[in-house]
Amino acid sequence: MRAIWQDIRFGARMLAKHPGFTAIAVLTLALGIGANAGIFTILRQVVLQRLPVPHPEQLVLLYSPGPKQGHVNSDESSAPGEDGAESFSYPMYANLRDRNSVFTGLAAKDTFSATLTFRGNTERARADLVSGNYFETLGVTAAIGRTFEPADTAAPGSNPVVMLSSGYWKSRFGADPGVLNQSVLVNNRPMTVVGVVSASFDGIQPGFVPEIYIPITMIPSLTPAPTDLNNHKDYWIKLIGRLRPGTSRERAAAGLAPLYSALLRDELPLFTGWDDAKKAEFLAKKLILRNGARGRPQLSSGAGPQLTALMGMVGLVLFIACANVAGLLTARGAARQREIGIRLSLGASRGRLIRQLVVESFLLSVTGALLGLVIAAWTSSSLVRFAAENGIADGLSSALSPSVLAFTCALALVSGVLFGVAPSLRATRVELVSTLKEQSGALSSGLRHTRLRQGLVVCQVALTLLLVTAAGGFARSLFNVKHIDLGLRTAHVLQFSVAPQLNGYDQARSFAFFGQLEDRIAAVPGVLSLSGTQEPLIADSDRGSNVTVEGEPPALAGTRHVMRNAVGPRHFSNMGIPLLKGREFTRADVAGSPKVAIINETMAKTFFPTGDALGRRMKFGGGSDPLDMEIVAVVKDSHHSGVKEEPRPFVYIPYAQEKNIGALTYYVRTSQSPETLASTVRGVVNELDSSLPIDGVRSFEGQINRQLASDWLIASLAEIFGALAALLAAIGIYGLLAYAVTQRTREIGVRMALGADTGKVGRMILEDVSRLVGIGVLLGLPLAYGLSRLVNSMLYGVKAFEFVTVGSALLVMVFVALAAAYLPARRATRVDPLVALRYE
């Protein structure tokens, strides 16, 4: 132990005595380790972390893919044919909960947008509607007060109680315990605060942190739109169950199958218009139980692959960093041959010297890791802030948890071994006699004696090519995405949302409010036009229905699905969507007037392939009701929910003819910078109703950028990591060539004395670097091809292994090699033969 302490002391002194070397090595490692720890901090929370509840391994999420009829509210991206598989009706939930024998508890939840008014101040709040047994099933307790109980959801609207999340209690109520049993208004409905949820619990959906919890049976009294809890055809609830101890998912699924089949048989008569095959498909639906230990998978399935790709990239950066430091240590080992020879002659064993050198390596890696933690904290807090600001995920923590610290320690250990052991083994292989005699008279021969460093540089080049190729792929993908024609005029538009329904407005009052708001904003100087939409644009917000159109084969009636939105007058001119035929909606298109619809080009081509759509009639849904809407226009396709979406059949109706409009998102076109209009808009809303929150005030271009945030993030990080790898590779190549030129000074002197000109000497150096880079590229290309197959699914309109991307990456590598070789080559060509031949 004492000997190791001596090694540590000596190692620390050696590092302190060579501050340049130490700084480069530590900084290189810190960047590699820090980037890894930073990305891991996020990856752990998104992909790896279990819910902070007792026995999370017992939790399962319920899915049931297959035919549905009615309204489906889905919030998971699913495989084809599995749309809405995660959503269940309330009656189905109640039956499963009460009649199963495999769960100790089956809980339900759905996310909900609410306003909460306290002491006259109204704010939007993220809410979870949860079943009465939700907290009991999860094993989550209250920090103060109580959690919900099954009795809280015994009957619709019976218990107007609310729980606060710990974070919301602190931020909105200053952690005042006096808030217990006080009344607040949720969506203008008085409710009593009965408890604050334990601080460790942030809901079961990573990335969405509820601020308040509301009993699920309160939903009918919180929205004017009637929500019928007895409706078997309204799929909106997400289920999470806790298996009985010792019950596997497979056994539980088998145990549930008879019950589920019976429930489906009971429901079947409610589903009309299906042929026998469809009915058989419905009755064959299965309940699938998926691992719920990590909660609902929206964030992990959305951002998980990208984070995993980033983790792989930073892993490669760390590997390159280790190769670089190994190269530096090898060079230092060569410079310390004499010291090592002396120690060996004095009786140090080789093992002892290897230990001493490895201790020095670990000092470097530990110092790098400590500095890396600072970089990790900065990286993760930047990522967390970026994710929150761009709506990617809430509630992520940038704190360096014990597992991140353990991960960093492991990285330090592994990197210490990676870069320390091989150079130590090499450095202690000393030719004792000649080393001690300083026999350095022989001419060295190029890079022949630096095989280890050459190997390291070749690895660096290969891996850098890999990263630069990936970075090129992501950069081109982002370029493609940014240049997608959305079919919308995006500049000089301010958007904002208001939801008077959440403040208790009924439909008539809401329409009156919208009318006043539109008039007032239209009168603001600089405002050119405005329009409102029920579903916000480019915000991942979708709404769809089956339709029946005039003239279609009867078998198709009510079976084809289209997307829909309710929009205000002059929406298409306001958003720059060209009208191909017909007219815009006007203020005359109101509830009592003839119902009208506008369809997009894709719908016109799909539903009316041979004739003119204009003047044809249609309706939402099937059945025998008359076709109640007339198509009054066809507009050009435009993007609705996302930047990367493909054109889909789309129906627009006037929002004034929609049954239930509780909220609108407005798009205000202005002649000035849209942000300058924000305070004016707030003022107008405030004048109309000071208690009405205004949400999502930002430029429309800002909204589109939020949509592209994750693409931008991965492309930017890939470029940063690619650049870092290229820089490290350049340093590696430079270090090797500079060392080789120093070793070859006498040889170069002899060559020059014998008549070699500077061009020949320069070429000699370039040949060395060309050979190394060539081998690295040959090794790197197949790796890049392999990688491209992994990342192609994350790219848009481009493949990672394409001529342009790979060609650009090769050009980058040539540039890196030439830049790295420039100084050593120049030094070689400036060798003075007279001086060199005296060189020692």
Added chain:
Amino acid sequence: MADANGTLIKMEGVKKVFFTDEVETHALEEIHLEIKKGTYISIAGPSGCGKSTLLSILGLLDSPTEGNYELNGQPVAKLTISERTRIRNREIGFIFQAFNLIGDLTVYENVELPLTYRGTSSSERKQKVQNALERVGMAHRLRHYPSQLSGGQQQRVAVARALVGDPLILMADEPTGNLDSKNGEAVMELLRDLHRNGATICMVTHDQRYANFAERTIHLFDGRIVEETQEARVGAN
């Protein structure tokens, strides 16, 4: 411990051949040599005659191609690397032409090094290093680094390092080779003092003046011992 008649080193038929590519270089041929405990012996000869090779084999830095070599009664020609390392550490003290002090260690730490590898306790190390440095007159430079010392002073420190572990024999390879004549003389006087106090010394030199400091000189030429002289009185310079 030397054998009954005091023989510390015994070489019989030692050969050393270097193989480089297709060239065989016979550095030593048929070396027969006995060194008794307490002897001061010098190995002399022109450059390239094999004297440093012989010293390297004597000091277990290298091994013979053929022949027997016994150190202190123990055959050492075929020992493993770790056994040779252990013997170098405990029974041999080296003094090199280029001093071979470690520039990043202080005088104290340089001298302490063989004891560190031996596992000697800190307090014992401290005492032994102090004694060794006092013997060579360098105790006042404990905290200095080699670069802060003159060549002569560095070689004194190197001598202290060779002495500190109480070795059976001191191996000195051209100890004055990098010194001016004044410092060279001083180092030779130091070695003579050590010998007078009982040290066994084996020194390689190509300088006849310094060879004469030894009581016995063997002359090498083309890898063979061609002559051996024995002085009746030590230090006839």
